Amino acid sequence: MNHISVKNLTVNYENYCALKDVNFEVAKGEFVAIVGKSGSGKTTFLQALAGFIPFSGEVIMPKNIGIVFQNYAAFPWLTVSENIAFGLDEKNNNEQTKIIAEHLKLAELTDKKDKYPAELSGGQTQRVALARSLAHDPEVLLMDEPYGALDAYTRDKMQQWLLDVWTIHKKTIIFVTHNIEEAIFLADRVLVLNNCNFIKEYIVPFPRNRNAAIKFSPEFNKLRQEIFSALNHTKLE
Amino acid sequence: MITSGTLVTDLRDSLWRLIMGLALGGITGVIIGLLTGRKKKIKNILSPIIQILRPLPPVAIIPLVIVWFGIDDGAKIFSIAFAIFFPVWLNTHIGVSRIAREFLWSAKLLTASSLKIFCKVIFPSALPFIIAGVRMSIAIAFVMVFVSELSGASSGLGYRISITSLAYRIDGMIAGLIVLGALGALTDQLFIFATNKLFPWLKFSTK
DSSP: OEEEEEEEEEEEOSSSEEEEEEEEEEETTOEEEEEOOTTSSHHHHHHHHHTOSOOEEEEEOOSOEEEEESSSOSOTTSOHHHHHHTTOTTSOHHHHHHHHHHHHHHTTOGGGTTOOGGGSOHHHHHHHHHHHHHHTOOSEEEEESTTTTSOHHHHHHHHHHHHHHHHHHOOEEEEEESOHHHHHHHOSEEEEEETTEEEEEEEOOOOSSOOGGGGGSHHHHHHHHHHHHHHHTSOOO | OTTTSHHHHHHHHHHHHHHHHHHHHHHHHHHHHHHHHHOHHHHHHHHHHHHHHTTSOGGGGHHHHHHHHTTSHHHHHHHHHHHHHHHHHHHHHHHHHTOOHHHHHHHHHHOOOHHHHIIIIIHHHHHHHHHHHHHHHHHHHHHHHHHHTTSSOSSSHHHHHHHHHHTTOHHHHHHHHHHHHHHHHHHHHHHHHHHHHHOTTHHHHTO
8 A cells, every 4th residue: 555645746946847747656664765866856856745845746645754854954952852852742741751762772872862963973963863753753754865964984874774773663764865875775666866757766676684785796786887877868957 | 430439330320221222122123033034024014114224323313312211211221222123133034034944844844833843943043143143232232332321321431431531531531441341341251151051052053
């Protein structure tokens, strides 16, 4: 059964069409990555899914969604604990305390619970943002190039951490990235977005409980080259 | 000045006018700035009026203010408040209207409470701008305290410097200026100290 269903999604900006007649379906618990060049409409697609921008077409999404951005990930004026607690208004104090403790542990930031985001590394800040979204228990998680600003080493660590978290929570995730390797490593399915629409879809054949070693396998490299070719045989408008 | 007790009296009176003027102009500036920064209708109504008043030199309104409020503290406090309202308003307005949309989007997905979003996201996001406006206003307030006490005052540091000048008491003038300068620097440092204590995350945003 589809968890997300998008039909004929079109987003127009003043001078150009960002997305045109996009159709998209995601099953519950699926991890889908969207890759594309800069300006291909990846972020616009996520914003439309979240209902942040006007669009035409039909989008069927669960109401309870979470989002993680590359920038402005965590609120700088709140501590790590306060960030995680932000969406927990409806819980009583005991429940809040329990959820915060669980998600601090999940984010491996228990010892930094009273720190401000500016006192954390980029990877830690992204973990705060993800923990804050997960604490709210969303049905769908939208991630907009969350690791785009991280160095290669931290990015690798964060990818593995995200897979571990996903294995526990099994949320439906739409992950936007311009990094093909990241998309293959994380997702069940990789969609290539270009010229206002998805031009290709790839099923990732690697079994779950993946680790970084698969990035060096010939199959991984072959898939990466195929996606790279798909991206580069199209021109941006 | 110290032995005669005039320094303490002048200091007390000037500080009172300064604090009241800062509070009145600052609070009004922040409230109006929050409103014009977030509510387009209010911005469309108030902004033209504020933009007409903003270029007026605050010193130029003192004669009119004396006519309205008399020579009591009211006129001086109003002049100070008038002068500092504009930088506080402008900074607050810019800070509130330029909040990163990602912050608002994240907040809206996490809570349905507009009040919470305003208090916990919009206001703190604008705080660095508001604080910059208030800090700039402290310096302006000192100028206005001095100027407003030059006429229609019988106490205050501005008044003291003015009458010692008329009596060619250079030592009195210098003493008054030193006290005014030291007070200005002290107030600024106290303000920084207080903001860092109240909003500890700010010290990271100004690194």
